[in-house]
Amino acid sequence: MKKHTLLILCLCCVLIAKGENGYDLWLRYKPVGNKTLLQSYRENITTIITSGSSATMDIVKNELSTGLQGLLQTTIDHGAAVNRHGAIIAGTPRSSPLISNAGIAIPLQQAGEEGFVILSKILNGKRCILISGNTEKGVLYGTFHFLRLLQTEQSIQQLNIISAPKIRLRMLDHWDNPDRTVERGYAGFSIWNWHTLPGYIDQRYIDYARANASIGINGTVVTNVNANAVVLTQPYLEKVKALADVLRPYGIKIYLTARFSAPMEIGGLKTADPLDASVQHWWQEKIKEIYTYVPDFGGFLVKANSEGQPGPQDYKRTHADGANMLADAIAPFKGIVIWRAFVYSNENPLDRHKQAYDDFVPLDGTFRPNVLVQVKNGAIDFMPREPFHPLFGAMPKTPLMMEFQVTQEYLGQGTSLVFLAPLFKETLESDTYSKGKGSTVAKVIDGSLEHHPLTGMAGVANIGNDINWCGHPFAQANWYALGRLAWDHTISSEQIADEWLRMTYSNNPRFLKAASRLMLESRDIIVQYSNPIGLHHIMGTSHHYGPAPWVNNQQRPEWNPVYYHKADSGGIGFNRTATGSNALAQYQPAAREQWENMQTCDEKYLLWFHHVPWNFRMKSGKSLWEELCYQYYTGAERAGKMQDTWKSLQPFVDKQRFEQVNMLLKIQHTEAIWWRNACILYFQTFSKMPIPASYEQPGKTLEYYKSLRFPFAPGI
């Protein structure tokens, strides 16, 4: 290729090099930097051959064109026949004779309905690469995977990739309200501009679909679980239809939250009792109406009888009664019902930890086949570190769907660099022992343990209308991680970080080494400076921003931090053993064993399960109080060092994103010190022990920290 083309380096590039705004996510398709690889790519990619003319295949074609043009800095021809080396042939066996005659039936069979194959083949005596699947959606996923190989500078010689998703429903849950506020959103406001729908299709919607398709997400719940029923009214269904039409060619189904009281609020009925015939009829008609707008509507997500939401228990019916009523009504349309297990009320005054299990385990086996019960990764609420939820493994007859939180409600919100793949993996790899050793949460979720065909994993989205979608540039990695793990939960955090960094920033090995360490340690660091040794739920009230372990004035006991840490002169921590709430009894004995003895308990969860004396001897040899100080101080110090690491990466990062992360890491360090000082000073009022003299003593008083107010913190 003409050398001066590259040397002249277009001025647009120069302008762009000043800064990237992050809108392009991991789909930047920047020129391949490694010259040897670039040469090899260009030799192996000379023509694009696609077949079929559906909306999805148009996307495949455009994505290959745009992607390869950007990566290889040259225009790749589209062709129809294999007459030279380097054809990229994308299509299904149905639409492409080249594919159907290529002898790849066996790998295709392994790919299943949504999977794909990427295979190096000699056709017509020429080297080709086939990207195929049994459905066009599979081809689309394969296309993005193929481009990712180039983006991450992998070899494309002798490709023999067969990939099928381990989980069927791979979803994002948006907690977006119709007024465009986003509950627990830290990236601006909702990308769904309901007011201008259906007439105006924001480019965002298209780019959202594309980004999700690139990581295998195939479903989205566009409304908040706490939202009102307006989305089910006719004017809004027209808007939903317009969105569904955008998402469909990208293989994404739309789901809605169903407010249980909708028959009363928008239907004019006097009851929402699931066993009432008029209620059943109302839902049947409403669902029929929805499917006239969206023929492939996915189904409903329901939060019922939790945190003030209406539900079947209002009529003395069970969660199963409620879920099954909706499931029966939607079954003729092949829709599903996702019923959330995140429930708590005053009925388990001793320990909120136990309630979902108590409510749902007795219902196992009573749900319709098109119902999934969606369970948060832990029993409290997306804490920085939680043991796995005891429901996993405890409802063998019911498909349990995982609910992770991608938005960082309790993990530094919009201002902290926290890579969540290690958190997700920690839960997924936890052993429930429900069918003996090796009965991991992942196997519960992917259906392999109990042979459920219907499986799902959802992430509460961290997406807003900030230009870079997620607020913190590194928060994009958590969206990415959710998609990749929903596709294949065996991928390591290291691999996810590496892929994302290469695509989002740079393939430079020096950059990758330091930046991936930054990511991989980050979740551990925030746990350490905010909720070490199993502490949990000690954040600020309502907005959940920053520390407030002292709060004890909330209406319901389980809304107060003091309920969770139970600090007193005798010690700190929640006794969930047999001498306490006995939440531990909800776990299998083998799982329980790692936690139930204070002396041997995994210290990550010590204060989660035990009320521990201040002078308890930790494995480190320190007293509990000293260890607590050590953890808080070490965490805050490590948070400070993240800035140094990032600064060392300046040569590899464009100006705008470098500065963004730099400013945010500085804020994060300030927040880490705030957490450290506020918590230590507060807990010291119980321990009555000094902060070891080797540590810098807090410069502000506990009263100061208590006085801080954030009346307009986001995401409430």
Place this chain on the structure above:
Amino acid sequence: MKKHTLLILCLCCVLIAKGENGYDLWLRYKPVGNKTLLQSYRENITTIITSGSSATMDIVKNELSTGLQGLLQTTIDHGAAVNRHGAIIAGTPRSSPLISNAGIAIPLQQAGEEGFVILSKILNGKRCILISGNTEKGVLYGTFHFLRLLQTEQSIQQLNIISAPKIRLRMLDHWDNPDRTVERGYAGFSIWNWHTLPGYIDQRYIDYARANASIGINGTVVTNVNANAVVLTQPYLEKVKALADVLRPYGIKIYLTARFSAPMEIGGLKTADPLDASVQHWWQEKIKEIYTYVPDFGGFLVKANSEGQPGPQDYKRTHADGANMLADAIAPFKGIVIWRAFVYSNENPLDRHKQAYDDFVPLDGTFRPNVLVQVKNGAIDFMPREPFHPLFGAMPKTPLMMEFQVTQEYLGQGTSLVFLAPLFKETLESDTYSKGKGSTVAKVIDGSLEHHPLTGMAGVANIGNDINWCGHPFAQANWYALGRLAWDHTISSEQIADEWLRMTYSNNPRFLKAASRLMLESRDIIVQYSNPIGLHHIMGTSHHYGPAPWVNNQQRPEWNPVYYHKADSGGIGFNRTATGSNALAQYQPAAREQWENMQTCDEKYLLWFHHVPWNFRMKSGKSLWEELCYQYYTGAERAGKMQDTWKSLQPFVDKQRFEQVNMLLKIQHTEAIWWRNACILYFQTFSKMPIPASYEQPGKTLEYYKSLRFPFAPGI
């Protein structure tokens, strides 16, 4: 220049050509398309010579570099001496010996404090272009003006430009709340992310400052006139300081809204009485505190005793008492107080139109010299068409500041293409006759009529966090127009449209001809299909979206559309003559004359000033009812034709922005038909006359239009 550079045309350009997201506004600096001009520009621009090393001069240098690089597609060297043709020399006479020795003292004198000169000169025997001003701010304005010459493909031979702003304070008023909602905002949410300030400086803040500097805006009120006092507390002042530091090098001062009751709400006082010594002391101390954070703080904008806001009248003091108290406190710091004249209460039950005049005229001459009274362009509230506000010309001893609304609260909000320069100009060119013929509103505002040194024009911003800043791609033109007219109100709407279109879209003459007609007619069209013949304030309650002339159930009479149109079996319109409210008496006789006789009244304002019988004979020969139908139908038809015009421009516009405008014009047409049908059907219940058979009859009933609800319309 190497021809292949241009032919190879970088791939980034190709990618970008797919679509522009509008973020770059009118500062795109795309390659000059006219080859002859490009050649001439390259010959006349070879070196950039700047002097001084302040933050502002760094911006000048960067802007010239980036701008010229983009426009000329070549890198322009920076130099220090004139040793070849084509030096662009930017600086003040103080910092640049080249400038101070160039013999341009006389033009510089004419440029004043903020103005600039752009002059072709021979220095050292070489052709140069000097961009200079007496201040660096002037040089910055000159720089943007120079780049605009290239962007709009003007000749740069024999330049002899001297430009000074006609108005001193050229401001944007943001109605942005601390929770990031924007009152009357239709472009997403507030760009001010208070939560992450001061630590995080969004690139938006910098680009906002740059865009404003490019059109001469030199002040911004970042908080809503209805906002609470939190912005005056210490944590928020730290945030304000961070913003001020970003804005300062761009020549922009920050202003805040002062909630009159702040001494009680955040100061703990029992009163906010402006004559109370403790209140005065509180403000003195608060202002002192503000200036420690922002040494060049601009001052306060105050909405007092209007629409429920607190104010001096709560203590039986006058507006002057309130304004002067703040003015005295801020005077030592050279700050100013902008006091809004938009007041109304039940005290003028007959006609809200009259109240500001009645309240303020008696106070003329009693305000301190550092007080400006800010008056909306008309007496009601930013209606699609209003006669000029009777206060203009009626307070000769007080500097009156113009308040325009750039955000389209009553002009189609976020979904309509309405170019507002013709509206602004209509007011500015109105003759108040206060000092005889030619006493235009513009002359009142620019101080020339009464020799006021302190002058101002503000626009209520239409800026939000949508990627393209303003929601509708054409709404950017209204931000641009406000800036340009505040600098020089004699510029024509045609020129503004032409400049903006060239910079934002294309210099192609075919494009410009059709697109500028589209813009220039647009305001007339929306008046015609929404509020023809002087109708006003007949929009939906609260959100102000769409028509609702039937509303008659609002708490206060002047909140009801029926108060304004007064339709009955006898006719329609508000009698503001001597036989009615006599609001006309507030105008000078010569001004009044054009309106006071129903037979001769300018028909644009007929129903504004008169209650007119349905069969009144209009100048067209039609009856009033027929004319009303004609106007509504013609307006809606013209709105429909805007789509055709735009479609014809597809070859000249990138895909993304073309589609955006296309979708929005379709929505606008639907809204136009909605306005037409709803208003005609409603007024028909009084006229009892048929819609002429030649028109398409409404397909929906009045009841249907009355039933429409928009519970989540934006901007409330």
